[in-house]
Amino acid sequence: MSEARLFVLQRLSALVMAPMVLLHLGVILYATRAGLSAEAILARTGSTPLWPVFYTLFVLAVAVHVPIGLRNVLREWTSLGRAGVNAIAIGFGAISLLLGLRAVWAVSGWAS
Amino acid sequence: MADSNETLTVRLWRGDATEGDYHTFTVPRRENQTVLDVVTEIQRRHAPDLAYRFACRVGVCGSCAMMVNDTPRWTCRTHVSKVAGDGTLTVGPLRNMPVIRDLVADMTEFFDKWQKAGGRFQGSRTRAEPMAEVDTTSKARRHADASIECINCGVCYAACDVVGWDKDYLGPAALTRAWTLLNDTRHADQRGTLDRAMDQGGCGSCHTQGNCMRACPVGISPTGAIAGIKRMSLLDFLGMRGR
Numbered sequence: 001m002s003e004a005r006l007f008v009l010q011r012l013s014a015l016v017m018a019p020m021v022l023l024h025l026g027v028i029l030y031a032t033r034a035g036l037s038a039e040a041i042l043a044r045t046g047s048t049p050l051w052p053v054f055y056t057l058f059v060l061a062v063a064v065h066v067p068i069g070l071r072n073v074l075r076e077w078t079s080l081g082r083a084g085v086n087a088i089a090i091g092f093g094a095i096s097l098l099l100g101l102r103a104v105w106a107v108s109g110w111a112s
Numbered sequence: 113m114a115d116s117n118e119t120l121t122v123r124l125w126r127g128d129a130t131e132g133d134y135h136t137f138t139v140p141r142r143e144n145q146t147v148l149d150v151v152t153e154i155q156r157r158h159a160p161d162l163a164y165r166f167a168c169r170v171g172v173c174g175s176c177a178m179m180v181n182d183t184p185r186w187t188c189r190t191h192v193s194k195v196a197g198d199g200t201l202t203v204g205p206l207r208n209m210p211v212i213r214d215l216v217a218d219m220t221e222f223f224d225k226w227q228k229a230g231g232r233f234q235g236s237r238t239r240a241e242p243m244a245e246v247d248t249t250s251k252a253r254r255h256a257d258a259s260i261e262c263i264n265c266g267v268c269y270a271a272c273d274v275v276g277w278d279k280d281y282l283g284p285a286a287l288t289r290a291w292t293l294l295n296d297t298r299h300a301d302q303r304g305t306l307d308r309a310m311d312q313g314g315c316g317s318c319h320t321q322g323n324c325m326r327a328c329p330v331g332i333s334p335t336g337a338i339a340g341i342k343r344m345s346l347l348d349f350l351g352m353r354g355r
Contacts, residue, residue: 002307002311003311003314003316004307004310004345004349005349007310007316007345007346008345011342011346072316072317076317
């Protein structure tokens with residue numbers, strides 16, 4: 001993929017993430033300040049498909065956005081070759097995607 | 113006004129590509145003295161073998177750029193009174209370029225990167241055809257106007273920290289050149305220039321620190337040009353790039 005495409009993907013994923021990060025932070029603040037128990041939180045996140053859908057989108061955006069940025073940082077600050085940097089970025093993206101989706105699955109309540 | 117008895121202590125880089133250090137010279141302070149005057153005086157009276165570049169002495173050619181007190185400047189347009197308040201001056205070759213000798217930096221890579229960034233104009237008309245009409249009030253032309261006064265002095269390139277640590281980075285001047293071409297309706301290879309300016313080492317590598325913009329002697333904003341190319345690339349991807 002060309003650098004220009006990666007740049008565009010990073011910007012577009014940032015565009016998606018920006019409001020989601022705010023909402024995500026709001027949810028965290030609300031959940032911890034309101035003193036909700038783990039069960040109460042899980043009951044809420046599993047009560048509607050909106051939360052799993054929201055967080056699936058969030059995870060997808062992160063899995064696109066973060067590896068591209070990580071790749072830029074590694075390329076600039078390390079002597080790893082282009083192939084090495086790409087491999088690390090793709091690997092990191094894949095792990096983020098898997099762990100993220102696994103977490104979404106866990107809080108969705110669909111498994112139980 | 114400077115007293116004729118006053119002197120100026122100048123630390124001047126002497127050396128070549130492999131080694132060198134700063135040598136100290138003492139020169140008289142004079143009225144309306146520029147840094148280039150000081151360098152010339154040192155060459156005439158103290159170090160006849162001193163290598164340095166200049167041509168026009170009036171801020172047109174851009175060949176006398178050097179590091180003055182660690183800041184890249186046109187030495188011909190820098191008054192000593194502005195930069196040597198404490199009576200000392202440090203002059204060295206432009207940063208981020210290999211040294212040839214003394215104050216002369218090798219600008220080969222700087223110019224090569226112009227080509228790498230797609231800075232070569234490509235016309236589409238023959239001389240038999242009428243001249244292209246450029247709408248001077250158009251947005252594209254205004255963007256081009258804002259950057260077209262670049263004379264390749266290399267000051268922005270020396271001011272840029274990213275150039276210093278990322279050898280692939282094309283630098284502010286080359287990308288500013290690309291931006292003028294992308295806003296030139298006569299330029300036929302728009303695609304090639306946009307692709308090259310956005311390729312590895314292109315606009316994506318810029319950290320938007322703005323050193324280039326602050327250092328530019330003619331007041332161009334390469335930072336703005338790079339932001340413009342990024343914006344154009346995004347709109348191009350979305351199929352919304354207007355001409």
